[in-house]
Amino acid sequence: MGRLIFFASALTLLAASFFAYALRHAELPARAALPRPVFPADLVQRGEKLASLGACAACHTRPGAAPYSGGHGLNTPFGVIYSTNITPEAETGIGLWGEDAFIRAMREGIDRRGGMLYPAFPYDHYAKVNDADMKALYAYFSTRQPARAQAKTNELSFPFNIRPLLAAWSLLFLESGPYKPDPTKSVKWNEGAYYVEGLGHCGACHSPRNALGAVKADARLAGGDADGWHAPGIGAHAKAPATWTRDSLTNYLIDGWDENHGLAAGPMTAVVNHLAKIDESMVDAMVEYLIDTQPKPDAGERTKVIQLARDREFSGGAPAGTLSENESRGEAIFARACANCHKRGGQTTPLALGAVMNAPHAGNLIAIVMKGVQPPTGAPEKSMPRFAQSLKDDDIIDLATYMRKRFTQKPAWTDAPQRVKDMRAAK
Ligand code: HEC
Ligand code: HEC
Ligand code: HEC
Known part of the structure; x- marks a missing residue:
């Protein structure tokens, strides 16, 4: 019976998606390549800020390649998807796209010719962008330097390589409309919510996803994974040991570092490097929204948590006899390789307060230890060397086990060995 219902709904879905497909997937007329359209300077400027908020360059610009010429490979559970050329070049970019085609792509994930786009391009978030901001983005991208660069072929497994199937995906998961x-909330709060949920696409990394790669609608911003890193819950789901204040969150989002929260490392570094380029009032608005929605602690709690973390960080280790043999090895490695910088009076945030040690898996820590820290542009002195060569696999695993026990009261990690192996293989 259950199976019958499953097939019946699968068939209905298939029929519905073909219908939706035919309706929404008309090819839109090409714009003349020349003369290139002209836009008011302030519109282009607003577009530039918005492109930074949307971090378009994080995916569409490869280091060393022409800005926005694409070709950056994104690892997804379904294979590698390459970003495309979004410069206004006629043949290999979006030089023939009218504003209507651009807006349809951003809202519905459909290209000018009517083909479906993969939601690795976070259009499920960009769909929330209003018309005025869409026009500004279009003006900005239409006035970039055209670059010739052919899109690379994706490396996806069957059936994920069949683009038309994405019509069913968007039917199921895409909420349209700005x-x-x-x-009931202030203008500033709403502006912030609009940026966080829309162009900022914070939820693309900070939300859990279902088996088909769609953000779980009832768990937005509840914490998710990006490129092997855990992105903790934020806003209503904030879990940072020290509750966020306006100041600490502003520091974190603009500089990429705060004394009671640590570093914006891994995939978050590119985000803060982009946020450093937008108007501070835009960041203020996001902070307003995220602070207002976060769980409220009782007043003394924050100070207590910070004090405890500082004590634990600098107490010189765990009480004798509480560590296993491997953990003791980890303790010795920490003392030798890490405590030089992570110590009392040092310049680093107590490890107990940051996202890395509190993550549900060891991915962030293993990546930091093996690859080191490339600091955000707002905190250039916060760099840390890589230990991939100087520490052996077992060293790193024992170190991770020890650190988790010493700096948190959370359950032990079990994934460190696999993470180390994967990272060695990825090189
Ligand atoms: C997380 C990575 C990511 C970000 C951020 C991102 N894109 Fe993309 N974008 C992609 C990928 C991947 C594709 C190709 C999808 C495909 O081939 O199905 C794409 C495709 C597109 C397309 C369709 C182009 C074509 O030739 O079909 C447009 C337009 C676009 N992006 C615009 C933008 C804009 C504007 C921004 C910033 C507001 C942006 N993207 C941010 C990953 C991203
Ligand atoms: C490309 C993925 C990605 C995007 C997009 C992203 N984040 Fe993050 N974010 C992360 C990761 C990964 C971390 C954990 C960083 C670490 O461990 O150092 C993080 C950490 C954070 C933290 C610290 C959380 C904590 O508990 O310490 C905050 C706050 C945050 N992000 C806010 C945002 C906001 C606001 C946006 C949207 C403007 C955003 N992020 C967009 C991946 C992302
Ligand atoms: C040369 C100095 C230096 C050494 C040695 C060093 N670190 Fe760091 N580490 C830093 C700096 C600087 C930061 C970023 C600033 C901060 O976290 O306050 C950092 C950040 C981190 C973070 C991220 C903390 C967060 O959530 O913000 C972790 C985890 C970490 N280090 C672990 C280690 C481990 C494990 C070792 C030894 C294998 C080590 N570090 C050795 C300087 C160092």
Whole structure:
């Protein structure tokens, strides 16, 4: 019976998606390549800020290649998807796209010719962007330097390599229409919510996803994974040991570091490097929204948590006899390789307060230890060397086990050995 229902719904879905496909997937007329359109300077400028908020360059610009010429490979559970050339070049970029085609791509994930786009391009978030901001983005991208660069072929497994199937995906998971303001909240709050949920696509990394790679609608911003890193819950789901204040969150989002929260490492570094380029009032608005929605602690709690973390960080180790043999090895490695910088009076945040040690898996820590830290542009002195060569696999695993026990009261990690192996293989 259950199976019958499954097949019946699968068939209905298939029929519905073909219908939706035919309706929405008309090819839109090409714009003349020349003369190139002209836009008011302030519109282009607003577009530039918005492109930074959307971190378009993080995916569409490869180091060393022409800006926005694409070709950056994104690892997804389904294979590698390459970003495309979004410069206004006629043949290999979007030089023939009218504004209508650009907006349709951003809202519905459909290219000018009517083909489906993979949601690795976070259009499920960009869909919330309003018309005025879409026009500004279009003006900005239409006035970039055209670059010739052919899109690379994706490396996806069957059936994920069949683009038309994405019509069913968007039918199931794509909520269309711009952000709807909450009339009970302030203008600033709504502006912030609009950026966080829309162009900022914070939820693309900070939300859990289902088996088909769609953000779970009832768990937005509840914490997710990006490129092997855990992105903790934020806003209503904030879990940082020290509750965020306006100042600490602003520091973190603009400089990429705060004394009671640590570093924006891994995939978050590119995000803060982009946020450093937008208007501070835009960051303020996001902070307003995220702080207002976060769980409220009792007043003294924050100070207590910070004090405890500082004590634990600098107490010189765990009480004698509480560590296993491997953990003791980890303790010795920490003392030798790490405590030079991570110590009392040092310049680093107590490890107990940061996202890395509190993550549900060891991915962030293993990546940091093996690859080191490339600091955000706002905190250039916060760099840390890589230990991939100087520490052996077992050293790193024992170190991770020890650190988790010493700096948190959370359950032990079990994934460190696999993470180390994967990272060695990825080189
Ligand atoms: C997380 C990575 C990521 C970010 C951030 C991102 N894109 Fe993309 N984008 C992609 C990928 C991947 C594709 C190709 C999808 C495909 O081939 O199905 C794409 C495709 C596109 C396309 C369709 C182009 C074509 O030739 O079909 C447009 C337009 C686009 N992106 C614009 C933008 C803009 C504007 C921004 C910033 C507001 C942006 N993207 C941010 C990953 C990203
Ligand atoms: C490309 C993925 C990605 C995107 C997009 C992203 N983040 Fe993050 N974020 C992360 C990761 C990964 C971490 C953990 C960093 C670490 O361990 O150092 C993080 C950490 C954070 C933290 C610290 C959380 C904590 O508990 O310490 C905050 C706050 C945050 N992000 C806010 C945002 C906001 C606001 C946006 C949208 C403007 C955003 N992020 C977009 C991946 C992302
Ligand atoms: C040369 C100095 C130096 C050494 C040695 C060093 N670190 Fe770091 N580490 C830093 C700096 C600087 C930061 C970023 C600033 C901060 O976290 O306050 C950092 C950040 C980190 C973070 C991220 C903390 C967060 O959530 O913000 C972890 C985890 C970490 N280090 C672990 C280690 C481990 C494990 C070792 C030894 C294998 C080590 N570090 C050795 C300087 C160092």
